[in-house]
Structure formats: C-alpha cells, structure tokens
Amino acid sequence: xxxxxxxxxxxxxxxxxxxxxxxxxxxxxxxxxxxxxxxxxxxxxxxxxxxxxxxxxxxxxxxxxxxxxxxxxxxxxxxxxxxxxxxxxxxxxxxxxxxxxxxxxxxxxxxxxxxxxxxxxxxxxxxxxxxxxxxxxxxxxxxxxxxxxxxxxxxxxxxxxxxxxxxxxxxxxxxxxxxxxxxxxxxxxxxxxxxxxxxxxxxxxxxxxxxxxxxxxxxxxxxxxxxxxxxxxxxxxxxxxxxxxxxxxxxxxxxxxxxxxxxxxxxxxxxxxxxxxxxxxxxxxxxxxxxxxxxxxxxxxxxxxxxxxxxxxxxxxxxxxxxxxxxxxxxxxxxxxxxxxxxxxxxxxxxxxxxxxxxxxxxxxxxxxxxxxx
Ligand code: AKG
Numbered sequence: 392x393x394x395x396x397x398x399x400x401x402x403x404x405x406x407x408x409x410x411x412x413x414x415x416x417x418x419x420x421x422x423x424x425x426x427x428x429x430x431x432x433x434x435x436x437x438x439x440x441x442x443x444x445x446x447x448x449x450x451x452x453x454x455x456x457x458x459x460x461x462x463x464x465x466x467x468x469x470x471x472x473x474x475x476x477x478x479x480x481x482x483x484x485x486x487x488x489x490x491x492x493x494x495x496x497x498x499x500x501x502x503x504x505x506x507x508x509x510x511x512x513x514x515x516x517x518x519x520x521x522x523x524x525x526x527x528x529x530x531x532x533x534x535x536x537x538x539x540x541x542x543x544x545x546x547x548x549x550x551x552x553x554x555x556x557x558x559x560x561x562x563x564x565x566x567x568x569x570x571x572x573x574x575x576x577x578x579x580x581x582x583x584x585x586x587x588x589x590x591x592x593x594x595x596x597x598x599x600x601x602x603x604x605x606x607x608x609x610x611x612x613x614x615x616x617x618x619x620x621x622x623x624x625x626x627x628x629x630x631x632x633x634x635x636x637x638x639x640x641x642x643x644x645x646x647x648x649x650x651x652x653x654x655x656x657x658x659x660x661x662x663x664x665x666x667x668x669x670x671x672x673x674x675x676x677x678x679x680x681x682x683x684x685x686x687x688x689x690x691x692x693x694x695x696x697x698x699x700x701x702x703x704x705x706x707x708x709x710x711x712x713x714x715x716x717x718x719x720x721x722x723x724x725x726x727x728x729x730x731x732x733x734x735x736x737x738x739x740x741x742x743x744x745x746x747x748x749x750x751x752x753x754x755x756x757x758x759x760x761x762x763x764x765x
Pocket of ligand 1: 471503504505507512513518522524578580588589590
C-alpha cells in the first residue's frame with residue numbers, strides 16, 4: 392500500500408514541527424488499516440516483540456508486559472494493547488512510516504500500534520518525542536493540552552501520567568485523521584469504538600546519551616589515551632586550587648576528541664544507525680556466494696529489498712548500517728542502498744561490476760540486512 396499524506400510539509404515545518412500540536416483531518420483519505428486487531432494481538436504473543444497491555448477500572452491502572460498467552464480474561468471495556476516497532480515485524484505496516492521520511496530517517500524511531508476497546512487508553516501523559524498518531528479503524532476521543540510545567544506521577548510502577556489538563560485540541564478522531572504532538576504536550580485518547588491507532592514516533596537523543604555513547608566509542612577504539620601534561624608548571628599560592636588555565640587545558644583535551652571530524656563522524660554514524668528495537672533478521676541459509684549475488688543482480692535483474700526497520704544512514708561520504716561503517720568507495724551505490732527501500736542493477740549502476748562492492752553487498756545480504764524476493 393502506498394500511503395499518500397495530505398499535508399503541506401513546508402507550512403507544517405514552519406508552524407508546527409516541535410512547536411504546536413496539529414490535528415490533520417483526513418491526513419490519509421480512504422484510510423485502509425495495514426493490520427487487523429487479530430494480527431496485532433498475535434504479534435503481542437511473540438517473544439521478540441515488545442508489547443504492553445494497559446487497563447483501568449475505577450481509577451486503578453494495571454500494566455502487563457508481553458508476550459501474552461491469551462486475551463480471554465479481558466472484558467469489553469477499558470483496555471489497550473500497545474505493540475512497539477510493528478514496522479519491523481509486519482511489512483504492510485511499515486508502509487505507514489514512508490510518508491514521514493521527509494523528516495529524515497535518523498530522526499525516525501518506530502511505529503507503535505495500539506488496539507483499544509471502548510474506554511481504553513494509557514491515560515494523560517506526555518512524551519519527550521514528537522509523535523504522529525494516526526487513527527485507524529474505529530473512533531477515539533483525543534485531547535491535547537498546553538505545554539506547561541507538569542508534575543508526572545506513576546499510578547502503576549510502569550505507567551507515567553500527568554494530572555488532568557485543559558484541552559487545546561479536543562476531537563473525536565476518525566479513520567485517516569492524524570494528530571501531531573510535539574514533545575512535552577500532555578495528551579490522552581480514549582476509544583469510543585474498538586480502535587486501532589498508529590504512532591509514528593521520532594527519536595531525539597539527550598546530551599547524556601550522546602556523551603556516554605561517545606565515551607564508549609573512545610574506549611572500544613582505543614582513542615584519546617594521551618595524558619595531560621604540564622611542562623610549563625609554575626608555582627601557585629594555593630595548592631588546593633585547579634587554576635583557570637589548567638581547567639581550560641583539561642576541557643580542551645576532551646573537546647579535541649569531539650572536534651575531530653573523523654572521530655565524530657564515525658561515532659555518530661555507528662551510534663545513530665543502531666536500532667532501538669529488535670530487528671526481524673533472518674540470514675539466508677545457506678549463505679550466498681559472491682558470484683550468486685552478481686548473477687542475481689546482473690543477469691537475473693532481481694530486486695534487493697532493505698530489511699524493515701534497518702537504519703542505513705549517510706554521514707558525509709561515509710555510510711552506516713545497523714551500527715557498522717560500510718567500507719566502500721562506491722559512494723553512489725552505497726547512497727542508493729541507504730536512500731531507497733529497494734535497489735536493482737539500475738540503481739546500483741557500475742558498482743555491480745566492482746568485486747569489492749559485490750563482496751560488501753554479499754556480506755550485507757548474508758547478515759539478513761537486505762534480501763531478494765522469495
Ligand atoms: C502516543 O503514541 O504518545 C500515544 O499517546 C498513543 C497511545 C495509544 O495509542 O493509546
């Protein structure tokens with residue numbers, strides 16, 4: 392399915408992205424759900440899939456974590472199943488992420504899908520991330536409040552909520568409507584009818600994660616082992632004081648690593664191309680030989696598809712896939728691999744005749760990152 396989003400991206404970026412929530416009525420016209428509630432419930436029974444069941448009764452909230460074995464005990468009201476990264480596991484659902492690639496692959500995180508019976512929802516909460524919530528089948532009442540400092544509390548150890556808030560958006564959403572919510576705006580949705588909702592979530596690392604990951608990169612690549620030195624040491628009045636100039640030298644030692652463009656690019660690409668959710672990797676068995684890959688692409692004109700959820704990103708003239716840097720000089724072909732969902736002999740161009748590129752692509756296919764149609 393090719394989902395076409397009715398949105399003026401430029402005006403959205405100018406007025407709403409990271410600024411104000413927006414209800415996009417009929418963002419997708421004639422919306423067709425890519426998944427059924429039964430299929431979603433089936434996914435929540437799988438070990439590898441991250442899922443939750445949230446229910447409430449007379450103000451008491453319960454949260455259970457998948458994999459679930461049965462749903463028979465659930466009543467007809469006040470519960471939701473939420474399944475994370477469905478785009479990794481369910482090919483038709485991954486199509487819903489495509490229209491949002493305009494906002495860049497590295498900022499996108501995953502597609503969370505929820506199924507709620509009437510009254511079902513996770514309660515009033517706020518997120519640190521941008522999210523587009525698409526209404527699938529059913530109708531759901533959504534409210535969004537103003538971004539003001541709000542205390543969060545846990546009505547259940549695994550559930551973070553905020554107190555009731557005044558709404559700036561208060562709408563009954565219908566299939567194809569989309570609600571965009573920037574970070575920090577409280578929101579809540581309660582199903583009026585059994586409902587499917589699709590949350591396209593974005594990723595925004597915090598400075599602490601970046602520094603911690605950068606430090607890990609230095610350690611695993613044995614970088615920055617040079618030591619502080621002070622051949623110009625002079626007397627000081629107070630032996631307990633670290634002088635201003637010494638503080639500057641220490642800070643510069645640290646900054647010189649972050650400011651090294653090669654070190655920074657390599658770390659960034661490896662870090663940001665890692666998926667936060669498990670991938671549905673199924674390496675081919677037996678693995679392909681290089682000549683088979685050459686033959687499939689060149690003679691048989693087969694199409695190669697990127698694994699759903701795989702993060703393949705370009706940083707300058709380097710390419711990163713699932714936390715690893717691709718060693719290649721075939722920049723255009725590597726760019727096509729990252730940019731397009733599918734490639735073939737035409738999009739890969741002359742690189743197909745480069746033995747090093749074929750070796751690289753064979754390794755990627757044998758890792759399960761790219762695959763041919765069965
Ligand atoms: C979110 O994605 O932030 C939501 O609030 C969606 C929760 C739901 O679908 O119940």
